Amino acid sequence: MPVPLTIRIQQNDFDVAAEIAALTRGRADIGAVVNFIGICRGSDDGRHVTALTLEHYPGMAEAEIGRHADEACQRWPLAGLTIIHRHGRIEPGENIVLVVTASAHREAAFQAAEFLMDFLKANAPFWKREENAQGSAWVEAHHNDDAAAARWTKP
Amino acid sequence: MKIVYFAWVRERIGKAEETLDPPSAVRTVGDLIGWLAERGEEYAYAFAAPRSIRAAIDRTHVKPETAIAGAREIAFFPPMTGG
Numbered sequence: 001m002p003v004p005l006t007i008r009i010q011q012n013d014f015d016v017a018a019e020i021a022a023l024t025r026g027r028a029d030i031g032a033v034v035n036f037i038g039i040c041r042g043s044d045d046g047r048h049v050t051a052l053t054l055e056h057y058p059g060m061a062e063a064e065i066g067r068h069a070d071e072a073c074q075r076w077p078l079a080g081l082t083i084i085h086r087h088g089r090i091e092p093g094e095n096i097v098l099v100v101t102a103s104a105h106r107e108a109a110f111q112a113a114e115f116l117m118d119f120l121k122a123n124a125p126f127w128k129r130e131e132n133a134q135g136s137a138w139v140e141a142h143h144n145d146d147a148a149a150a151r152w153t154k155p
Numbered sequence: 156m157k158i159v160y161f162a163w164v165r166e167r168i169g170k171a172e173e174t175l176d177p178p179s180a181v182r183t184v185g186d187l188i189g190w191l192a193e194r195g196e197e198y199a200y201a202f203a204a205p206r207s208i209r210a211a212i213d214r215t216h217v218k219p220e221t222a223i224a225g226a227r228e229i230a231f232f233p234p235m236t237g238g
Binding site: 038054055056057059060063064085096097117120121122123124125126127128129138139140141145 | 159161162163211214215216230232233234235236237238
């Protein structure tokens, strides 16, 4: 049976409890659910951040996340997977991204969630523009994001 | 072929997409970057640091040496900063 998989790119916020409930309702085979929620911070490197605006590549964002979701399902015995990434203007304290992984046991759920976030940060076509008191500027990519994704690649 | 731009690549070029027909000598993604960079000041500015440019063909990441033959949509954008 294919793993229940939900991928959404949306402007609106998401309800973490509702997403977990949707994944686990009526299931007796799930013993572990891990969720990662990425949240907009109010400062970056000591700079005050007023808001982030996320631009994305419609069509490719869903496709790229889908490719990594498929890989996660091949690498770990997952029983369900939900990935939601927001776009548009997001203020400090608001949610940006949600990854929910479900499995019979915790190890697969923890590892798949970390794998998915590492690949999402390095490869999903989203770009953050940061607003602050001085104006706004595109956020530069962190080299350690590529390194975090690379550690999952087997030699 | 349709060429689309995102984030600061889009802002520097001043457009989100366009349809272009590069000459046959332009075989790879890297060739296309070089050809685009000569189309005007705004393109030269956008592609001034090719190592900071990422590309996708038909919504899949590709490398500079990837051939562009048969591509319907080629995208250029900075390194990703989502998540």
